[in-house]
Amino acid sequence: MDVSTEITPIPMTIGGLGAPGAPPPARCAARMPAVARKGLNRQQKAAVIVQLLLSEGAELPLKALTEDQQADLTSLLGEMRTIDRDTLQSVVDEFVDEMDSIGLTFPGGIEGALGLLDGHISPTTSARLRRQAGVAARGDPWERISGLAPERLVKVLEEESTEVGAVMLSKLSVSQAATLLGMLPGHRARELSYAISRTGKVLPETVQRIGLSLASQLDAEPVSAFEADPVERVGAILNFSRAATRDDVLEGLDETDRAFAAEVRKAIFTFANIPSRVTERDIPRVVRGIDQAVLVQALGYCAGNADMEKARDYVLDNMSKRMAEALREEIGEAATVADTAGEEAMNTVVGEIRRLVEAGELLLVAEEE
Numbered sequence: 008m009d010v011s012t013e014i015t016p017i018p019m020t021i022g023g024l025g026a027p028g029a030p031p032p033a034r035c036a037a038r039m040p041a042v043a044r045k046g047l048n049r050q051q052k053a054a055v056i057v058q059l060l061l062s063e064g065a066e067l068p069l070k071a072l073t074e075d076q077q078a079d080l081t082s083l084l085g086e087m088r089t090i091d092r093d094t095l096q097s098v099v100d101e102f103v104d105e106m107d108s109i110g111l112t113f114p115g116g117i118e119g120a121l122g123l124l125d126g127h128i129s130p131t132t133s134a135r136l137r138r139q140a141g142v143a144a145r146g147d148p149w150e151r152i153s154g155l156a157p158e159r160l161v162k163v164l165e166e167e168s169t170e171v172g173a174v175m176l177s178k179l180s181v182s183q184a185a186t187l188l189g190m191l192p193g194h195r196a197r198e199l200s201y202a203i204s205r206t207g208k209v210l211p212e213t214v215q216r217i218g219l220s221l222a223s224q225l226d227a228e229p230v231s232a233f234e235a236d237p238v239e240r241v242g243a244i245l246n247f248s249r250a251a252t253r254d255d256v257l258e259g260l261d262e263t264d265r266a267f268a269a270e271v272r273k274a275i276f277t278f279a280n281i282p283s284r285v286t287e288r289d290i291p292r293v294v295r296g297i298d299q300a301v302l303v304q305a306l307g308y309c310a311g312n313a314d315m316e317k318a319r320d321y322v323l324d325n326m327s328k329r330m331a332e333a334l335r336e337e338i339g340e341a342a343t344v345a346d347t348a349g350e351e352a353m354n355t356v357v358g359e360i361r362r363l364v365e366a367g368e369l370l371l372v373a374e375e376e
Contacts, residue, residue, distance in 0.1 A: 046094055054083040055090065055098045125154070148218035149178045155225060157183070161190045163221060164199060173202035174209060174217050238267070242274025246361075247354050249346075253277075276361070276371070278305065278353040279314040282321040284371045285360060290325035292369065296359045299334070301352045307338045308349025 047055065057080060060067055069077060090098075114120045121133055152160070152175070160179075164172045164187060176184040176199060188196045245253045253275070260268035276284060285293065294302060306322065309315035323331045344352070363369035 047090070047098065050079065050083055051087065052098045052101065054080060054087060055095065056102050058084060058087075059095070059099070148215070148222035151222050152218065152225065153179055153183065157186050157190060159225060161187050163225070164191060165195065167221075169198050169202045170205075171217055171221070172199045173206050174214055175221065177203055177206050178214065178218065238270045238274050241271050242276075245271065245275050246277065246357060249350055250277075276357060278309075278357055279318050281318045281356075281360075285369070286372060287325040289363075289369050290322055291327070292363065293356070293360055294322065294326055294330075296363070297356055299337075301355050303334060303337045303341060304344050304348055305352035305356050306334060307341050308344040308346075308352060 057067065057069070069080070072080070114123050117136065121136060125133065160175070160183075163175060167175075176187065179187070188199065191199070245256060248256070257268055257272065260271060297305075306319045309319040323334060326334075360369065360371075364371055
């Protein structure tokens with residue numbers, strides 16, 4: 008075990024390293040006999056530092072070491088008996104000197120490097136490097152698993168056995184486990200919750216094997232080139248398409264793939280969906296972010312279409328009475344709104360609603376089946 012590389016993660020101050028009552032290390036270094044510096048190898052010196060810090064009540068991140076390193080450290084601590092004060096001071100001086108000489112530390116291994124660069128390199132590159140280096144087969148697989156998006160983890164709970172799902176939920180944080188349970192159907196959530204009660208006697212080796220298997224499985228999944236799924240992408244495009252184009256596309260999708268067309272319809276949010284998807288109390292927040300002239304065009308373009316007129320009346324009925332009267336007056340005085348201008352105005356209203364949703368300021372009502 009290397010003093011500088013294996014104990015580097017341990018937080019400490021120089022004053023906390025000396026033996027009780029001993030003068031500061033820098034003052035004693037000149038008085039240490041040379042033979043004391045050569046009496047211990049580097050692994051034993053590392054064990055001395057660990058023992059000293061533990062005896063002083065320090066919290067050491069020894070779990071960050073590999074299992075082999077933890078085993079070696081434990082064996083060394085068990086074999087060693089006593090050392091004199093001069094030898095202790097010599098080891099401390101050498102350790103402090105090496106710590107002071109370190110200017111920058113790096114992750115140490117491809118797994119640490121990938122963790123450091125997470126979010127800074129593309130998901131495709133990260134997945135390819137993990138597969139090439141076999142990262143999932145080393146280190147703690149549960150750290151890798153806990154860092155994945157809930158959407159990927161919930162698939163594991165849906166597809167794997169109940170026992171494996173219960174182990175995974177037990178290894179994740181309470182907040183993560185609660186989020187995942189909330190994403191599952193009620194009967195599946197109940198099955199997994201009950202199965203957690205039967206994980207008390209699962210061996211650590213079994214938990215480790217399950218973690219390695221899941222991590223390898225998740226890393227082997229191909230990374231999509233698109234963040235949103237096809238339904239969301241088509242729905243987003245049709246949201247801002249002209250009504251004639253949207254109806255034509257949906258009609259074609261019905262003929263080609265009725266199930267996909269149904270999902271796309273659920274993803275589409277247009278001006279006509281406002282009464283069913285936006286609550287009455289959120290209407291004032293929506294209209295505040297829209298220029299009044301644009302709002303007049305959007306509401307004025309609704310005339311002659313039953314669904315649009317319903318949306319228009321819903322918007323007007325749920326804003327201040329004074330503003331609604333002013334808008335109705337302007338709509339009545341305005342000329343007929345051209346198709347292009349009217350649809351652009353409606354898309355502006357829809358765009359403002361979506362902006363508020365993405366900002367977390369508005370929550371759309373779930374569409375009924």
